[in-house]
Amino acid sequence: xxxxxxxHPMTGNEMSGAAEGGTERHQYDVVVVGAGGAGLRAxxxxxxxxxxxxxVCKSLLGKAHTVMxxxxxxxxxxxxxxxxxxxVHFRDTMRGGKMLNHWRMAQLHAQEAxxxxxxxxxxxxxxxxxxxxxxxxxxxxxxxxxxxxxxxDRTGLExxxxxxxxxxxxxxxxxxxxxxTDVFKQDGVVSGALAYWRETGRFVLFDTPTVVLATGGIGKxxxxxxxxxxxxGDGHALAMRTGASLINMEFVQFHPTGMVWPPSVxxxxxxxxxxxxxxxxxxxxxxxFMFDYIPEFFRAETADTVEEADAWYEDKKxxxxxPELLPRDEVARAINSExxxxxxxxxxxxxxxxxxxxxxxxxxxxxxxxxxxxxELADVDITREPMExxxxxxxxxxxxxVDPDTQESAVTGLYAVGECSGGMHGSNRLGGNSLxxxxxxxxxxxxxxxAYAAGLGATRPQVDEDDVRAARASALAPFEVxxxxxxxxxxxxxxQSMNDLVGIIRTGQELQESLDAIEAFKVRAASMKVEGHxxxxxxxxxxxxxxxxxxVSESVARAALAREESRGGHTRDDFPGPxxxxxxxxxxxxxxxxxxxxxxxxxxxxxxPDELKKYFESK
Amino acid sequence: xxxxxxxxxxxxxxxxxxxxxxxVEVSEGEVVLDAxxxxxxxxxxxxxxxxxxxxxxxxxxSAEINGRPRLLCMTRLSDFxxxxxxxxxxxxxxxxxxxxxxxxxxxxxxxxxLPSFAPPPRxxxxxxxxxxxxxxxGQEFRKCIECFLCQDVCHVVRDHDDNKPAFAGPRFxxxxxxxxxxxxxxxxxxxxxxxxAGLGMCNITKCCTEVCPEGIKITDNAIIPMKERVVDRRFxxxxxxxxxxxxxxxxxxxxxxx
Numbered sequence: 001x002x003x004x005x006x007x008h009p010m011t012g013n014e015m016s017g018a019a020e021g022g023t024e025r026h027q028y029d030v031v032v033v034g035a036g037g038a039g040l041r042a043x044x045x046x047x048x049x050x051x052x053x054x055x056v057c058k059s060l061l062g063k064a065h066t067v068m069x070x071x072x073x074x075x076x077x078x079x080x081x082x083x084x085x086x087x088v089h090f091r092d093t094m095r096g097g098k099m100l101n102h103w104r105m106a107q108l109h110a111q112e113a114x115x116x117x118x119x120x121x122x123x124x125x126x127x128x129x130x131x132x133x134x135x136x137x138x139x140x141x142x143x144x145x146x147x148x149x150x151x152x153d154r155t156g157l158e159x160x161x162x163x164x165x166x167x168x169x170x171x172x173x174x175x176x177x178x179x180x181t182d183v184f185k186q187d188g189v190v191s192g193a194l195a196y197w198r199e200t201g202r203f204v205l206f207d208t209p210t211v212v213l214a215t216g217g218i219g220k221x222x223x224x225x226x227x228x229x230x231x232x233g234d235g236h237a238l239a240m241r242t243g244a245s246l247i248n249m250e251f252v253q254f255h256p257t258g259m260v261w262p263p264s265v266x267x268x269x270x271x272x273x274x275x276x277x278x279x280x281x282x283x284x285x286x287x288x289f290m291f292d293y294i295p296e297f298f299r300a301e302t303a304d305t306v307e308e309a310d311a312w313y314e315d316k317k318x319x320x321x322x323p324e325l326l327p328r329d330e331v332a333r334a335i336n337s338e339x340x341x342x343x344x345x346x347x348x349x350x351x352x353x354x355x356x357x358x359x360x361x362x363x364x365x366x367x368x369x370x371x372x373x374x375x376e377l378a379d380v381d382i383t384r385e386p387m388e389x390x391x392x393x394x395x396x397x398x399x400x401x402v403d404p405d406t407q408e409s410a411v412t413g414l415y416a417v418g419e420c421s422g423g424m425h426g427s428n429r430l431g432g433n434s435l436x437x438x439x440x441x442x443x444x445x446x447x448x449x450x451a452y453a454a455g456l457g458a459t460r461p462q463v464d465e466d467d468v469r470a471a472r473a474s475a476l477a478p479f480e481v482x483x484x485x486x487x488x489x490x491x492x493x494x495x496q497s498m499n500d501l502v503g504i505i506r507t508g509q510e511l512q513e514s515l516d517a518i519e520a521f522k523v524r525a526a527s528m529k530v531e532g533h534x535x536x537x538x539x540x541x542x543x544x545x546x547x548x549x550x551x552v553s554e555s556v557a558r559a560a561l562a563r564e565e566s567r568g569g570h571t572r573d574d575f576p577g578p579x580x581x582x583x584x585x586x587x588x589x590x591x592x593x594x595x596x597x598x599x600x601x602x603x604x605x606x607x608x609p610d611e612l613k614k615y616f617e618s619k
Numbered sequence: 620x621x622x623x624x625x626x627x628x629x630x631x632x633x634x635x636x637x638x639x640x641x642x643v644e645v646s647e648g649e650v651v652l653d654a655x656x657x658x659x660x661x662x663x664x665x666x667x668x669x670x671x672x673x674x675x676x677x678x679x680x681s682a683e684i685n686g687r688p689r690l691l692c693m694t695r696l697s698d699f700x701x702x703x704x705x706x707x708x709x710x711x712x713x714x715x716x717x718x719x720x721x722x723x724x725x726x727x728x729x730x731x732x733l734p735s736f737a738p739p740p741r742x743x744x745x746x747x748x749x750x751x752x753x754x755x756x757g758q759e760f761r762k763c764i765e766c767f768l769c770q771d772v773c774h775v776v777r778d779h780d781d782n783k784p785a786f787a788g789p790r791f792x793x794x795x796x797x798x799x800x801x802x803x804x805x806x807x808x809x810x811x812x813x814x815x816a817g818l819g820m821c822n823i824t825k826c827c828t829e830v831c832p833e834g835i836k837i838t839d840n841a842i843i844p845m846k847e848r849v850v851d852r853r854f855x856x857x858x859x860x861x862x863x864x865x866x867x868x869x870x871x872x873x874x875x876x877x
Contacts, residue, residue: 262648532665
C-alpha cells in the first residue's frame with residue numbers, strides 16, 4: 001500500500017540526522033506542495049486517478065492553516081432553503097467579488113461544492129444537522145440563503161481531520177516538516193522540485209512531471225494577521241520563479257473581526273458566524289453603526305431598519321439581511337472608519353455583541369471555540385460581555401493565474417489550487433467560499449495533474465543537475481554570510497511596513513513608499529545571516545521564507561499602486577470609488593527579466609457568456 | 620506592566636542537553652510562546668520550537684511547563700508569579716529532535732493502524748441522514764486537535780517505551796470511541812481496541828482528561844464507555860447467549876468486525 005517502510009514514520013525522512021551527506025531522491029507522478037484542504041484534496045484525487053502521489057508540507061500532517069477555518073463550507077445544497085441553487089450561489093460569489101472573479105471558476109465552484117461536501121461526509125466528517133437529519137447550513141455575509149455546512153465554529157478542523165484520515169487510509173506518501181525551495185523545468189515544462197527536511201536540514205529531490213502548489217496565503221507579510229507562520233507566500237513565489245504569472249494581487253482581504261486585545265493575540269480571527277448567528281457591531285457610543293455604511297451596490301438587498309434586520313434571522317423571505325452581514329470588505333472599512341473617527345473601544349477596536357442578543361446556552365452551543373478563545377486568552381466571557389474586535393489581514397484573493405477547469409498555470413506541469421491560486425474570488429472573497437474552493441479545485445487539480453502525467457508515458461522531463469547544485473547553494477547561502485543581519489529583524493520591519501503602507505486603506509504616496517522600503521529590505525536580506533547549523537533551525541527556515549515574502553509583498557504593493565480605484569479588498573483613499581474602466585481589467589504580475597523584482601501588466605477580464613449574464617440583470 | 624521573565628529552557632538533541640537560563644522582556648497579556656519567540660528573535664535564533672496557529676487550534680506547540688504537559692500558546696504568563704522562573708522542557712514521552720521539538724511519529728504510526736470509517740450507501744436522494752443528538756457524541760471527540768498531550772502524560776507509555784508497540788493511547792481510544800458511536804459506521808472495532816490497541820492497559824487514572832486543552836472528557840466519555848462495550852461483547856451472559864443463538868444486540872446491527 002504505502003512505500004513508506006524505509007522512511008521515518010513521522011516525517012518520511014530516509015536518513016537519520018546523524019547520517020553522512022547526500023540528497024534523497026524520489027520519483028512521483030504528482031507532487032503536491034502543502035497539506036491543507038486544497039493540497040490533501042488534490043492528493044486524494046491524484047491517488048484515486050492512479051498517480052504515484054506525494055504530499056510535501058512544512059508542518060506536521062493535520063496542522064495546516066485550514067484548521068483555523070471556523071464558519072463553514074458554502075454549498076448550495078438547499079437543506080434549509082430549497083430555493084437555493086448553484087445559480088444563486090454563483091451570483092452571490094460574483095457580486096461579492098465586485099464582478100472581477102473569473103466567471104468560470106465561480107460557476108464550477110457553485111456547481112460542484114455540494115457534492116464535495118457530501119464526499120467529506122462519506123469519509124467520516126460529522127456535520128451539524130437540521131431537524132430532518134440533513135447537513136445543517138448557516139447564514140454568512142454576502143450569501144442570500146443559509147448555505148454554510150458547518151461543525152459548530154470549528155469546520156476547518158473537521159475538514160482537515162477528515163481529509164487527513166482519508167489520506168492515511170489511502171496510504172499516500174506524506175513528507176512532513178519538509179519545505180520546497182525550487183521547482184525545476186526542462187525545455188519549459190516541470191521536471192522536478194527540491195526541498196529540505198526541517199528536521200535535519202538535508203535536501204530531498206523529487207523527479208516529477210507535475211507540481212501542485214497548495215501553499216495557502218501571504219498574511220505573514222503583515223503585522224496584524226489571522227494567519228500562521230506558514231503563510232509566507234511560498235507557492236506564489238515558487239510559481240513566479242518558475243515562470244508563471246500571478247493575478248489580482250492587489251486584493252487582500254482584511255477580515256472585519258480579529259481580536260484586538262491582548263497584544264499577543266492581536267489579529268486572531270473571530271468568526272463571521274458570530275454575526276451570522278445574531279451578533280451586532282456597536283461603537284463606543286453604543287450605536288449600531290453599520291446602518292450608516294450600506295453601499296449603493298447592496299442597498300436593495302440590505303435592511304435599513306433595526307426591526308427588519310432583526311426579523312431577517314427568522315423570516316428571510318419578507319425581510320432583507322442585516323448590514324452586519326454585508327461582504328467582508330464593506331464591514332472592515334466601516335469598522336476602520338468608526339475607529340478613525342474616535343468611536344473605538346479602549347483597546348482600539350469596536351464592539352461585537354452577541355451576549356445581549358442570544359442566550360448563553362445558544363452561544364456556547366453554536367460558538368464553542370469563540371467562547372473558549374476569549375475566556376482563555378482575554379478573560380472575556382462572550383455570553384456576558386461584548387467582544388472588542390478590529391480588522392485583521394486574513395486572506396489574499398490574488399494568486400497564481402490558472403486555467404479554471406484544470407488549475408494549470410502558464411507553465412506546463414505546474415498547477416495551483418486554493419488560496420495560492422487566483423481568480424475565483426475576484427476582488428473580495430465571501431466567507432465560506434474558501435473551504436469550498438479548496439475542495440472543488442483541489443479535486444480538479446489532482447485529476448488534471450495525474451492525467452497529464454499519465455499521458456507522458458515513459459518520456460519524462462529530466463532534472464538538470466546544474467539547476468539542483470545552484471538551488472542548493474542558494475538555500476545554504478545565509479550560512480556563508482559574515483556579520484550580516486538576523487532575518488527576524490528584517491521580517492519584523494517588513495510586517496510593520498506592509499501594515500502601515502499597504503493596509504486596509506491605501507494611498508499612492510504610501511504605496512510608493514512601501515515599494516522603496518521593499519527595495520531596502522531586499523538589500524538587507526541579501527546579506528542576512530543565520531546562526532547555528534542546519535538541524536531544525538527556525539532562523540534558517542525564516543531566512544528562506546523571507547525571500548518569498550519580499551517577492552509577494554512587492555507584487556501586492558505594485559498592483560495596488562497601479563489600480564487607481566477602490567474595489568473589494570483594495571481601497572484607495574486617493575481614488576475612493578469604483579471605476580468602470582478598471583472593472584474590465586485584471587492586473588497580472590510576473591518576475592522581471594533580472595529575476596529580482598516584479599513587472600506588471602494589464603489584461604482584459606475573461607468575457608462571461610450571455611446565459612450567465614442574465615443573473616446580473618436588474619430586476 | 621512589562622517585566623523581565625526568568626525562563627529556563629531545555630536545549631539539546633538526541634545526544635543529550637541541558638536547561639539554559641534566560642531572561643526575556645515580556646508584557647501584559649502574553650503567553651509562554653510569546654516569551655519563547657522573543658527569546659528566539661533576540662537571543663537564540665536557532666531555538667527549535669514547533670508551532671503554527673498560536674490560537675490553541677492546531678495542537679503543534681505541546682511541551683511541558685514546570686513539568687506539566689501544556690500548549691505553549693495557551694499558557695498565560697499571568698498564571699505565574701512574575702518572580703517565578705518558568706521551566707520549559709520538551710514532551711517527555713517522545714524522543715527529542717531538538718530543543719522543544721519532539722519526534723511524535725508514535726502517533727502517526729498508531730493512526731495508520733486504525734481501520735477507517737466505512738459507511739453504507741447514501742440514501743436514495745443522494746444524501747445522508749443522522750440525528751443531531753447522535754452526531755454530538757462523536758463531535759466531542761472530533762474536537763481533538765492532536766496535540767498529543769494526553770499521549771505524553773499517559774503513564775502507560777510515559778516512562779515505559781516497551782509498552783508503546785501494544786498501546787495506542789488515549790488519543791486513539793478517542794478515535795475508536797468516535798467510530799464506535801458513529802451512527803452510520805459499519806465496522807465493529809471492539810476486539811481491535813481491546814487487542815491491538817491495548818485498551819485494557821488503561822487503568823482510568825484520568826491524567827489524559829486533566830491535560831486535554833479542548834476539555835474533552837476522554838476517560839469518562841470515550842475510554843470507560845469503550846471498555847464497557849468491549850466487556851459487553853465478551854462477558855455479558857445475555858450477549859454471549861444471544862450471539863450463540865443468532866440474536867445480536869441492536870447497537871452493533873449491521874456492523875462487521877474488523
